[in-house]
Amino acid sequence: MSVAATTTTATPAVAGALPLQSVxxxxxxxxxxxxxxxxxxxxxxxxxxxxxxxxxxxxxxxxxxxxxxxxxxxxxxxxxxxxxxxxxxxxxxxxxxxxxPASDARFExxxxxxxxxxxxxxxxxxxxxxxxPAVGDPSSPILTNADVTGYYLSTAYDETGAENAVTAVLAAYRGFDTFGEAIVVFAAGIASLLVLGREVFTA
The missing domain is CATH 1.10.287 (Helix Hairpins)
Known part of the structure; x- marks a missing residue:
């Protein structure tokens, strides 16, 4: 199924306007x-x-x-x-x-x-x-492609032991991506301590 085929029932847009309802x-x-x-x-x-x-x-x-x-x-x-x-x-x-620098100009x-x-x-x-496809469209490829979506929904609970499919994807199948996000937050916290210079570490 092509992605374009999922927008055939979209509401026509007003001339010159972006068809918001189509997405x-x-x-x-x-x-x-x-x-x-x-x-x-x-x-x-x-x-x-x-x-x-x-x-x-x-x-x-x-x-x-x-x-x-x-x-x-x-x-x-x-x-x-x-x-x-x-x-x-x-x-x-x-x-x-x-x-x-002092300047009377308001804009660059x-x-x-x-x-x-x-x-x-x-x-x-x-x-x-x-x-x-529109957000939540039941005919979108991500919902109709059983080879991908169906695999995660049917095996996520058994393979990861998680009680939530979203948690299973974030923590297991996308583990490296989530780990990278955690590193970003951790690095921001360390950088805050270094810039502010208010934390004293003792041996």
């Missing part, structure tokens, strides 16, 4: 995507470093909420802790210990070649997005 995106999710996009652009454009850091924290928080909407609370928690939390603290400590000058590259990337994503 299962609700208006709330679309608003979150717009919020993340706007904050990302403002982070790059604002000349005031402090304002950029605050907007970046809002951007990271928006990403964390999106991950949670898509049933990935572990990724959302990591994004909130590392992106909106630790990274923001590091950046604030950096500007507190350095001198910011626009790098038009970079804007063109970003626009091209966004265009490619916008064109390919409707080809994906």
């Amino acid at each position: 299962g995106i609700t208006p709330v999710e679309a608003s979150l995507f717009a919020f993340v996009l706007i904050t990302a652009v403002l982070t790059a454009l604002f000349r005031d470093v402090l304002a950029s850091i605050v907007i970046f924290a809002a951007y990271s928080l928006g990403l964390a909420i999106i991950y949670t909407f898509y049933r990935a609370p572990d990724v959302g928690l990591t994004e909130a802790a590392i992106g909106a939390g630790v990274t923001t603290v590091f950046l604030l400590l950096t500007i507190a210990k350095t001198t910011r 000058s626009i790098n038009w070649p970079a804007v063109g590259v970003c626009g091209l990337f966004v265009g490619v994503v916008a064109v390919t997005l409707p080809a994906f």
Whole structure:
């Protein structure tokens, strides 16, 4: 079954608008995507470093909420802790210990070649997005491909001993990936101690 075949029943889009229903995106999710996009652009454009850091924290928080909407609370928690939390603290400590150049300009000058590259990337994503099945579509390949999905659902409990199939996939079949995420969180904690310099280790 082709991926494109799963979108044949999608609601036609208004002329010039992205067919949100064809990929299962609700208006709330679309608003979150717009919020993340706007904050990302403002982070790059604002000349005031402090304002950029605050907007970046809002951007990271928006990403964390999106991950949670898509049933990935572990990724959302990591994004909130590392992106909106630790990274923001590091950046604030950096500007507190350095001198910011005085300037009356509110925004940075626009790098038009970079804007063109970003626009091209966004265009490619916008064109390919409707080809994906809607979120939760029972006819999507991941649900109809018994060779892959059926294998994990039928063997995950016996092979791993876990009581939850998602836990079995994260801790066993995707063990190295989950281990890598744990290393990232651990490294962020160690880096926080080193930067703050408030922890005293005794023999």
